[in-house]
Amino acid sequence: MLQAKADWYWFYDLDSHTMRLNMTDFVFVTACKASKLIPSAKQTVAFSVADNQSYTEFYSIVEEQLAVSEAICAQIALNAVAQKKFMRPEQPKSWYFLEQHKLKRNLFDQVVMLKSEMQQGIFLIIDENNEFASVMLLSANMKLDERKTLKQFECIKVLQNRIAPLQQPHSVQSRNHA
Structure with missing residues (x-):
């Protein structure tokens, strides 16, 4: 390290x-x-x-x-x-993501998955409380809808019910930001 x-x-x-x-x-x-x-x-x-x-x-x-x-x-x-x-605090933008009723995550799992209508992405929980979580995208990018795409390492705030556990260990590709 x-x-x-x-x-x-x-x-x-x-x-x-x-x-x-x-x-x-x-x-x-x-x-x-x-x-x-x-x-x-x-x-x-x-x-x-x-x-x-x-x-x-x-x-x-x-x-x-x-x-x-x-x-x-x-x-x-x-x-x-x-x-x-x-980063400035932001309002939740949960509407981009599908609710995850059946998939409950272990509270120790901080690398999670969120799904939009278009795609799914791997995220790291940066900060959270009982209602919301600020998450940072680890996937290369994620299409949220026809117009909006998140880029790697961008953050978004969502309701906890949008967060799902990862099903198995994943690998993440990194991009340079120079």
């Missing part, structure tokens, strides 16, 4: 309009959409102890629940931390 260092820091790149993490030897470009960032995201901030704890938790979840490489685990976990830390 890629270990965080004390000199890591988040910054917003004005030229590319991207949220980035300076990781000493290289810069990680997150998939956060500039239009959805909280105002304070444009300030340079340290990769905090809380960020490192979230990173470690997300990494462990992905490593345990998906059949992916260490590099992809790190990419997913860092994007999850960035999404949770810097």
Whole structure:
């Protein structure tokens, strides 16, 4: 697992309009959409102890629940931390997804599946409560309807009754976001 260092820091790149993490030897470009960032995201901030704890938790979840490489685990976990830390809260958009009455998930399952009328996708739960969950798409993309498609690492908030467990371990392909 890629270990965080004390000199890591988040910054917003004005030229590319991207949220980035300076990781000493290289810069990680997150998939956060500039239009959805909280105002304070444009300030340079340290990769905090809380960020490192979230990173470690997300990494462990992905490593345990998906059949992916260490590099992809790190990419997913860092994007999850960035999404949770810097994205504006949004209203649920559950209407894109089918209800999952018969498929109950174990509360420890954080890698889940959602189905639209068009397609199904694999998601990581970023944050949740009894009613709603904010989820990040792990699949390469997912068509929600004729006009709307989610891209890998984009987040959406949904009702809990839209979430289904994965039937078996899955592999996730990663895209570069440079």
